[in-house]
Amino acid sequence: MNLLRFFTAGNVDDGKSTLIGRLLFDSQAISTDIIETLTRQSKSKTGNTEIDLALLTDGLRAEREQGITIDVAYKYFTTAKRKFIIADTPGHSQYTRNMFTGASNSDLAIILIDARHGVTEQTKRHTIISSILRIPHILVCINKMDLVNYSEEDFKKIEREYLMFAKQLDLKDIVFIPVSALEGDNVVASSQKMVWYHGKTLLDILETLEVKESVEKENARFQVQYVIRPQADNLHDYRGFAGKVLSGVYKKGQRVLVLPSAVETTIDKIEINREEVNEAGANRSVVFHLTDDVDVSRGNSIVPLEELPSNANEITATICWMDNTDYIPGQKILLQQNSFRTKAVIKEVISKLDIHSYKHIENDSSMKLNDLCKVLIKTAELVSFDSFADNRNTGAFILINENTNNTIAAGTID
Amino acid sequence: MGKSLDYLDELESEAIYILREVAGQFERPALLFSGGKDSICLVHLALKAFRPGKFPFPLVHIDTGHNFPETLIFRDYLVKNINEQLIVRNVADTIQKKQLLDAKGKFPTRNALQTFTLLDMIEEFEFDACIGGARRDEEKARAKERVFSVRDEFGQWDPKKQRPELWNIYNGKINKGENVRVFPISNWTELDVWNYIKREKIELPSIYFAHERECIVTVSGQLMNTNEFVTRDEKDVVVNKMVRYRTVGDMTCTSAIESTATTVDAIINELLETNISERGATRMDDRISEAAMEDRKKSGYF
Structure with a gap:
């Protein structure tokens, strides 16, 4: 049995929490005591004995109070x-950073659209973010079909x-499903009211979607x-380099390069859980031993000679500004890519993406919370990286404010 | 190769990755060891992450004085087996030193008091990261907490100031006086933990398995173990039952569940059939209000 990580984008008004609630409820993932608590809460909130499924996902007091x-x-x-691991992300525009966060580890996006309202600004924003983060699969759930009389025409429109x-x-795989989260149509069970829809139910798609296989086909990367x-x-002579295979496959005896020092050596041994193996693929936490006594430390990359990444101290990237404090030109920052960290500075804000018109606006070097900008970053040390399009592991980074230590931006390398 | 990893392999690998990030990013980390199954799994994962080397952190235990004796025996057995350092700090000492009011009532839980001992210990050893076995499926507030959860100098969690956490990138940078709570098995469910225990043949304290025990049946129907800390009175309904524990906290706040499951397999079957959540079944401390855990976390609790 394998694992699928997905996220849901949309707001409470689109019925997002209700959809997740329905998925958990109909697949019997909710315990009876939690249902009892919910029934009690639903009743005190709405006076209704029907369970408010949205209450399942709103964990913090302020969220419950404000709905x-x-x-x-x-x-x-x-x-x-x-x-399944669901990252339930908030829909409101002021929480773009949280959506970015929840989406970053996902293989699939569920984008909710209210059938009465169609594609909104928010739908566009969620889709643009999914495309920036290169989410491999997009599932557009057109919800509240019960409120448009289950109309095929509305769905098609x-x-x-x-x-x-x-x-x-640049989106690869987009699938549309007409659902009613409230009534349960096409979530877990097929809808009797939309016989015109011949596709799979939401759960069926989630259960059968093929993912992850591609990560092993990518270039081998290890930090x-x-x-x-x-x-x-x-x-006395044991010197093991512990880390995770980020992508691809490593083999015993393989010729490799240590970056940034560019020293050539060979993988002498690969250990997983103290046992020697001949090869190790993506997502495995391993220990490498090298034949030569070379200088290797935390944050260094070990890569195959024939599949080298870029190695530079200037990178162009799209970043999402995540700090409450605006960007200050020349601000000293740290760039972290997996375990590698270096001092850095943003040399230039090249353009800013206007999320409404999907236009790149130039000559505006300000950056504030939730802005999506193309930037040129200069780093103190050489960074070994791939473009995010080629590798979601080595093409991603965060920026840290050296003074507050907060994570102030997340970026994908061009 | 070619096919994707089994979900337990993936969860394991993620947890090992997080433990190694702690080792790489912090100067004085510690592993908070409660003697429960989740922290025992953490120790097992740490063995996989760092052997043949030593752990880059000690195990630390906050002893409330109300622990099940089986847990303490197991703790000492485990520490001896793996030959790592254990630091114990007692809530009773904190109560005396700080002249705190001890817990009162029929079931006097020191749950809130252990926060004082924990914060004192963090200060005493200048720990900059504390690894814990909390899981997001346990409770609604935990579902929103990061893997690297930054706490201020008072140990407080501020859900609105959480750092965004993206991809595999964990930002453990802190200012002096702050510390980070790290939860490597955030993405595991109770069932995942048991399936892992089964697969890895991990040993556990005996109270996790069904055994006969004298219990008081509380007003709400919970089975509370009779012991020297619980005030007995005439109205108590006392029964002898086959029970086991789903979570291991204090004897004064953890209730038992009726069970005949004496093996890991039987427990997994029982979990698949049962329909009550882990904390709902066993923890009096979470029943106080809808936001009980959120409040405790904000004030520096685990």
Whole structure:
């Protein structure tokens, strides 16, 4: 059984929390005591005995009071076919950073559209972010079909509208489903009221979608997190480079280059959980041993000779500004890419994306919360990277304010 | 190769990655060890992350004085087995030193008091990161907490000031006096933990398995173990039952569940059939209000 991570974008008004609630509820992922608590809460909130499924995902007191989602909430459920991790992200524009956060680890996006309203500014924003983050699969759930009399015509119209907008973005796999989260149509069970829809239900798609296989086909990438050097006498020569295979496959005996020092060596041994293996693929936490006694430390990359990444101290990237404080030109920052950290500075704000018109606006070097900008960054040390389009692991980074230590931006390398 | 990893392999690998990030980013980390199954899994994961080297952190235990004796015996057995450092600090000492009011009532839980001991200990050893076994599926407030959760000098969690956490990138940069709570098994569910325990053949304290025990049946129907800290009175309904514990906290606030599951397999089957959440079944401390956990976290609790 494998794992699918997905996120949901939309706001409470689109019925997002209700949809997640429905998914958990109908797939029997909710315990009876939680249902009891919810029934009690629903009753005190609405006076209604019907469960308000949205209450399931609103974890913080302020969220329950205001009926909104502020922060990313993670939910878990398992069916006979798969384990799921849902990042439930807030919809309001002031929470773009949280959507960015929840989406970053996802293989699939569920974008909710209210059937009565069609494609909105918010739909566009969620789709643009999904495209920047290169989410491999987009599932557009056209919700509240019960409020438009389950009309196929309305569904088709929104589908056309969405595709018109999406064609300017680089999205690979888009699927549309007509649902009613409130009534449960096409969420877990097929709808009897929309016989004109012949596609799969939402859960069916989630359970059967093929993901992850591609990560092993990418170039092999590995970064050292920690060097294991036991103090014991019998292990005097043990020097293990611990880290995770970020993508691709590494083999024992493979010729590799250590970056940024560019020293050539060979993988002598690969250990997983203290056992020697001949090869290790993406997502495995491993320990590498090298044949030569070369200088390797945390944050260094070990890459195959024939598949080298870029190695530079200037990068162009699209960043999402995430700090409440605006960008100050010349501000000293740190750039972190997985375990690698270096001092950096933003040399130039090249353009800013206007999320409403999808136009790149030049000559505006300001950056504030939720802005999406193309920037040129200069780093103190050489960074070894791939473009985000080629590799979601080595093409991503965060920026840290050296003074407050806050994560102030997240970026994807061009 | 070629096919994707099993979900347990993926969860394991993610947890190991997080533990190694702690080792790489912090100067004085610690692993908060409660003797419960989640922290025992953390120790197992740390063995996989750092052996043949030593752990780059000690295990630390906040002893409330109300622990189940089985937990303490197991703790000492485990520490001896893996040959790592254990630091214990007692809530009773904090109560005396700080002249705090001890817990009162029929079931006097020191749950809130252990926060004082924890914060004192962090200060005493200048720990900059504390690794814990909390999981997001346990409770609604936990569902919103980051893997690297920055706390101010008072140990407080501010949900509105959480750092965005993206991809595999964990920002553990802090100012002096602040510390980070790190939760490597954030994405595991109770069932995942048990499936992992089964697969890895991880040993656990005996109270996780069904055994006969004398219990008081509380007004709300919970089974509370009889012990020297619980005030007995004539109205108590006392029963002898086959029970086990789903979580291991204090004897004064953790209730048992009726069970005949004496093996890990039987427990997994029981979990698949049962329909009550973990904390709902066993924790009196979370029943106080809808936001009980949120409030405790904000004030520096785990």
